Each structure stands twice: as structure tokens, then as C-alpha cells.
Amino acid sequence: MKKSMLGVIDAILLPEEMGELAAHRSPAAIPFAGRYRLVDFVLSNMVNSGIQSVAIFPRSPYRSLMDHLGSGKDWDLNRKRDGLFFFPAPAKEGQFSRMAEHLDYFNRSDQKYVILSNSTTVANMDFAPVLDRFIQHKSDILEVIHKGESAHIYLLSLPLLLELIKNRHETGYKSMQDVVEDAGSSLTISEYEFEGFLKRIKSIDDYYQTSMQLLEKEKWSELFNEFQPIYTKVKDEPPTNYLAGSYVTNAMIANGCVIEGEVNHSIIFRGVKIGKKSTVKNSIIMQKSKIGQNCILEHVIIDKDVSVEDGAVLRGTPDEPLVIKKGSVESAVASS
Known part of the structure; x- marks a missing residue:
């Protein structure tokens, strides 16, 4: 049938x-x-x-x-x-x-x-x-x-x-x-x-x-359950590397990431890098984006291949998350 x-x-x-x-x-x-x-x-x-x-x-x-x-x-x-x-x-x-x-x-x-x-x-x-x-x-x-x-x-x-x-x-x-x-x-x-x-x-x-x-x-x-799996394109990547100084709570983190900062209540896609002393809260970071050191991200949606430079502060709100377009560069001066 x-x-x-x-x-x-x-x-x-x-x-x-x-x-x-x-x-x-x-x-x-x-x-x-x-x-x-x-x-x-x-x-x-x-x-x-x-x-x-x-x-x-x-x-x-x-x-x-x-x-x-x-x-x-x-x-x-x-x-x-x-x-x-x-x-x-x-x-x-x-x-x-x-x-x-x-x-x-x-x-x-x-x-x-x-x-x-x-x-x-x-x-x-x-x-x-x-x-x-x-x-x-x-x-x-x-x-x-x-x-x-x-x-x-x-x-x-x-x-x-x-x-x-x-x-x-x-x-x-x-x-x-x-x-x-x-x-x-x-x-x-x-x-x-x-x-x-x-x-x-x-x-x-x-x-x-x-x-x-x-x-x-x-x-x-x-x-998500084992009886009716959700399929997607398979990509072979190494496990995520949590370096000294990293701190992660209630987060979903895919393979291939390098985490040195703090991640809280966020979704991190494949291949993302989060630098030292940076904080990511209530945010979504898509594939291969790079977050520099001493950054603050709250209620943000970062599209693919975005580079956030050291010291940048990006904030949205729960009702209006800030969306950063694919491939862009966010500097500390522009975002502070």
C-alpha cells in the first residue's frame, strides 16, 4: 500500500x-x-x-x-x-x-x-x-x-x-x-x-x-528517533575539538568545530570556530563561520562562511534575532 x-x-x-x-x-x-x-x-x-x-x-x-x-x-x-x-x-x-x-x-x-x-x-x-x-x-x-x-x-x-x-x-x-x-x-x-x-x-x-x-x-x-530517521547529506568530518577555556551548556554542536569560548543555549553547525573568551548565547551559527576572540553574540543567526572579528558585539532580541548574511565580515567597530 x-x-x-x-x-x-x-x-x-x-x-x-x-x-x-x-x-x-x-x-x-x-x-x-x-x-x-x-x-x-x-x-x-x-x-x-x-x-x-x-x-x-x-x-x-x-x-x-x-x-x-x-x-x-x-x-x-x-x-x-x-x-x-x-x-x-x-x-x-x-x-x-x-x-x-x-x-x-x-x-x-x-x-x-x-x-x-x-x-x-x-x-x-x-x-x-x-x-x-x-x-x-x-x-x-x-x-x-x-x-x-x-x-x-x-x-x-x-x-x-x-x-x-x-x-x-x-x-x-x-x-x-x-x-x-x-x-x-x-x-x-x-x-x-x-x-x-x-x-x-x-x-x-x-x-x-x-x-x-x-x-x-x-x-x-x-x-528525531531511531525508528523514523531524518536523512541528510553525509559529510565525513572529525569530532569537535573543545580546547582549554571552553565551556558549553545546553547546546547542539555538530562535527568539525573548534570551541575555545563559551557556548550557551545555542546551535552550532559543522566546521565553526569560536575563539578564546568569546560568548555565544541563544544563537545559531551556520557552517564554517569563524568567531574571533573576546566576541559577544546574543540572539543572533549567523549564516554560512561569516567571519566575526575579535571584540565584535552582535546582539538581537528573542523576538527579533539579528541575522548576519552569508559570507560577510563583522568588525568590532561596525558592530559595537
């Missing part, structure tokens, strides 16, 4: 609130939780649910997303039949119009059902019970709900999806959300309430608050 589902990930739609984090990458490729990308969660959910064919519709720029996913090997999707497919399309077009450009893919698919999801929902979800509920209710479309709000994840039959794509000009529907929200539609809509940890990342605030929640053991355990 599981193999009867086709996975479709719409990685194009994104509110502007993601700002600098999405300025040079697809939202699906935004780094998250120390070693993952946002797309890893829905993609892993699909693979863990037995889905063997996944189509991704990315927005430009999508180079980092394609570099991360590659052939799909790390998700066991590098297959001779089915597998992982990329279908880039202009972001300005509607969801159904983008899919219409690749009807051959849908017509060749022999799966009976489709899971259609966004790329920025963080959850660990088995889609098999969702399919069971859909079949039991005999509805046209099933919408996944979390705490009374849509997760923007839908299940429907492949023939119905093809019908919605082909008839989009007559119906006026541009996306699945349009269909579900049309009170006058003749289609029947049912709901599946997901009770586990689920956060839809729609803004920088969502990203920051969700990241900080994962430092709570209970929340982390809900999202």
Missing part, C-alpha cells in the same frame, strides 16, 4: 519574511538543526513511508538545493526506476501551472495516490496512517492539520491531481490551497490531525523559535 503513493514537494512558495536566509538559496535548502536542511524532513518522511518516487519543484536560486540532494543517494532515491526528480519552474506561475509543464512525469507514474507538501514543514510523520484515513473517509482530498491549522500537506488521487492541473483555467484554481479553501467546491475535503511535533517555517521568527525549541530534550526526541 505504501508504494502506491507519489511524493510531490513544492519548494517554490515562500513568504518574503524569510529575508536574508533565502536571498541566495531555495527555502528548502536553508540549514537547520546543526546538520540538516529544511527539505530533509518532508523528504525523509516520504522515504520512511515507502515512497520511492519524489518530484521537487524548486525556486531559483536552487543550486544549493541540488548540491545538497544530488542524485538522492542519501535518501535511497538514486534508483533505475522512480527516484528523485527536479523540475525547476518560474516562481511567479501558480502551483498547478508549474506542474502542467511536467505532465509527462505524472502521466508515466503508476502510483495511485499523491502526497503534496511544502518544503519547510519540520515534522517526523508517517504518511501510511494518513493514507489509511483517506481511504477510510472516501473523500476527494485529505488535508493534514496540526492544532487546528493546516500543515499545507495534502493527499489525493493522482487522477484528481491531473484533472485539477488540466482544468486550472476553467476552475481558477492555482494551487491545492485554493481548492481546499473554496467553500463552494463540489469536492469533499477531510482532515487528518497530526499530534506530534510540527512547525511550519514561514518566517525568520519561526526559524529561530523552532530552532531554540529543539534544545529542549522532549521536543528533540519528538522530531
Whole structure:
């Protein structure tokens, strides 16, 4: 039954609130939780649910997303039949119009059902019970709900999806959300309430608050478990080196880091260096960034490859974290 589902990930739609984090990458490729990308969660959910064919519709720029996913090997999707497919399309077009450009893919698919999801929902979800509920209710479309709000994840039959794509000009529907929200539609809509940890990342605030929640053991355990692993691109790096003078409390630190300062309630990605007598609190430091000596960082999101010079002070607030763009250099004079 599981193999009867086709996975479709719409990685194009994104509110502007993601700002600098999405300025040079697809939202699906935004780094998250120390070693993952946002797309890893829905993609892993699909693979863990037995889905063997996944189509991704990315927005430009999508180079980092394609570099991360590659052939799909790390998700066991590098297959001779089915597998992982990329279908880039202009972001300005509607969801159904983008899919219409690749009807051959849908017509060749022999799966009976489709899971259609966004790329920025963080959850660990088995889609098999969702399919069971859909079949039991005999509805046209099933919408996944979390705490009374849509997760923007839908299940429907492949023939119905093809019908919605082909008839989009007559119906006026541009996306699945349009269909579900049309009170006058003749289609029947049912709901599946997901009770586990689920956060839809729609803004920088969502990203920051969700990241900080994962430092709570209970929340982390809900999202990551050995029975339904979250897969990501494998990178072989040495263990993190904690040097004399380092002090770490309640932090998530990936491999390949060098820590000489203090880290508290923060998420540190791969290959980060934190210098002597520097303090990092309530912050997120992405891959290969370098924090100099005697720096103070609080409520900050540091993107990849940032260099923070000695003595710099960077402060945001819990409600408005300070975002430092990828590849920039933050000097003590500019940031004090």
C-alpha cells in the first residue's frame, strides 16, 4: 500500500519574511538543526513511508538545493526506476501551472495516490496512517492539520491531481490551497490531525523559535528517533575539538568545530570556530563561520562562511534575532 503513493514537494512558495536566509538559496535548502536542511524532513518522511518516487519543484536560486540532494543517494532515491526528480519552474506561475509543464512525469507514474507538501514543514510523520484515513473517509482530498491549522500537506488521487492541473483555467484554481479553501467546491475535503511535533517555517521568527525549541530534550526526541530517521547529506568530518577555556551548556554542536569560548543555549553547525573568551548565547551559527576572540553574540543567526572579528558585539532580541548574511565580515567597530 505504501508504494502506491507519489511524493510531490513544492519548494517554490515562500513568504518574503524569510529575508536574508533565502536571498541566495531555495527555502528548502536553508540549514537547520546543526546538520540538516529544511527539505530533509518532508523528504525523509516520504522515504520512511515507502515512497520511492519524489518530484521537487524548486525556486531559483536552487543550486544549493541540488548540491545538497544530488542524485538522492542519501535518501535511497538514486534508483533505475522512480527516484528523485527536479523540475525547476518560474516562481511567479501558480502551483498547478508549474506542474502542467511536467505532465509527462505524472502521466508515466503508476502510483495511485499523491502526497503534496511544502518544503519547510519540520515534522517526523508517517504518511501510511494518513493514507489509511483517506481511504477510510472516501473523500476527494485529505488535508493534514496540526492544532487546528493546516500543515499545507495534502493527499489525493493522482487522477484528481491531473484533472485539477488540466482544468486550472476553467476552475481558477492555482494551487491545492485554493481548492481546499473554496467553500463552494463540489469536492469533499477531510482532515487528518497530526499530534506530534510540527512547525511550519514561514518566517525568520519561526526559524529561530523552532530552532531554540529543539534544545529542549522532549521536543528533540519528538522530531528525531531511531525508528523514523531524518536523512541528510553525509559529510565525513572529525569530532569537535573543545580546547582549554571552553565551556558549553545546553547546546547542539555538530562535527568539525573548534570551541575555545563559551557556548550557551545555542546551535552550532559543522566546521565553526569560536575563539578564546568569546560568548555565544541563544544563537545559531551556520557552517564554517569563524568567531574571533573576546566576541559577544546574543540572539543572533549567523549564516554560512561569516567571519566575526575579535571584540565584535552582535546582539538581537528573542523576538527579533539579528541575522548576519552569508559570507560577510563583522568588525568590532561596525558592530559595537
